[in-house]
Amino acid sequence: MNILFLTSPKTFQVHGGLSRQLHQTKVALENLGHSIxxxxxxLDHDHSAEIIHIFGASPDLERDVSRALNHEVPVVVSTVMYSNRSASTLRRALQIQKLTQFIGWSYKPDLNAKYRICHQATHLAPNTDAEGRLICQAFGISPQKITVIPNGVNVKRFEHSTPTLAVERxxxxxxxxxxxxxxxxxxxxxxxxxxxKKEHNRLNWPPLVLMGRLGTKHPLQAQLQEDPMIHWIDGVAPDDPLLESIYRAAKxxxxxxxxxxxxxxxxxxxxSNCSIAITQAGGTKEVFGSEVHYLDPFDEDSISQAIHLALSSPPSKSLFKKLKVLDWSEVGIQTEAMYHKICSGFSIHAFQQSDA
Structure with a gap:
């Protein structure tokens, strides 16, 4: 199958989770014999693809969704979206937009663009059930239009990593x-x-290492220099061996x-054998269950407590076993099955009529 992956240019600038999802899904599907x-x-594509898969319901891709549908190419969107606001609140925001558009005032333009993308697309592929429910309830999307495709992890790469490069760095x-x-x-x-900064001396925390993109003039740069216990490593390419080593050397x-x-x-x-403190918001509990320490991202005391508990706890062996079955190769198999379902059992026009 000839497949076109489409994403915002910003995806490749950040080297974050979305770029990793796109790259690893591409590799998994190519290993199954597909051309990506x-x-x-x-505008740069000759429209020869049999299916188009968009990564991220980014507003700047809305016109591309329309272009794809005009050429009768099925369009799948990995939505990668969530909100801490309730579905009813999001619905009200969309209603306000309908009322204000006639006076030239755009309210929540990104939300409205995501709404239109989700309705135009042939099929949606959120990462978690929680994300799928929010899309259905907030945007009025039929559950039949959704297939949850989980994120994966490169098991061989991270299971067998070593701390050598990180310690050297x-x-x-x-x-x-x-x-x-x-x-x-x-x-x-x-x-x-x-x-x-407030807690590490009092609670005897180890150094904090931050790894990721940060512009030279960003306000955080000054804060990174204020405490010798804080260390920054600029973002690296997804396949850089330093990445898995940084994980392996961490506590x-x-x-x-x-x-x-x-x-x-x-x-x-x-x-990579780390204990974990992670946000409770979104779809985290579907993957991590009771094997991590959850925090309220809007409560500093909660963040501090979760970090301290994680630092005082050994890595979860049961989480390690659970993650081992979430290899990207399995994600590729699930994605392939979704493509076949869309191409054989659905048509673009049928979806458009069902959403009308």
Whole structure:
């Protein structure tokens, strides 16, 4: 099958979970014999694909969804979206938009773009059941239009990693680790730094290592210089061997995001023998169950308590066993089955009529 992967140009700039999901899904499907092309615009494509898979319901891709449908190509969207607001609150926001659009005032434009993308697409592939329920309830999408495709983890890579490169780079191990976008407000890095600076001396916490993209003029740069216990490593390419080594040398991994769906970095950390403190918001509990320490991302005391408990706890052996079956190869098999279902049992026009 010829498949086109489409995503926002921003995906490749961040090197975050979405780029990892796209890359690993591509590899898994190619191993199953499919041909994959990756682009950031339908204008650069000759429309020879049998199916188009969009990664991220990004507003800047809305026109590309329309272009794909105009050429009668089935469009799947891995939505990768969540909100701490209830479905009813999101519905009210959409209703306000309908009332205000006539006076030229755009209310929640990104939310409305995501709404339109989800309705236009042939099929949706959220990462978790929680994400799927929110989309159905907030946007009025039929559950039949949704197939949950979980995130995966490269089992061989992270299960057998070594700490050597990380120790050579940092000069120490057994640290508290965060891996992800440092600039995105949703990731809550500012709050993490405030909690760490306030608590690490009193509670005798190990050094904090932050790994991720951060512009030279970003306000966080100054804060990173204020405490010698805080160390920053710039973001690396997804296949850089330093990444798995950084996980392996850590004692505890923390992900204090406002929400996650469900957090590929935390899955990689769990396979790398880290104890984990992670946000309770989003789809995290579907993957991590009772094997991690959950935190309220809007409560500094909760963040501090979860980190301290994780630092005081051994890695979860049962979580390790659970993550071992979530290899990207299995994600590829599930994605392939979804494609066949869409191509054989559904038509674009049938979906458009069912959403009308």
């Amino acid at each position: 092309e990756v682009t950031s615009s339908m 940092l000069g120490f191990d057994e640290y508290l680790l965060y891996v992800g976008d440092l600039e995105a407000p949703r990731k809550n890095v500012q709050i993490l730094l405030e909690v760490y 505890t991994f923390v992900l204090p995001s406002q929400f996650e769906t469900p957090g590929i970095a935390a899955m990689e950390a769990g396979l």
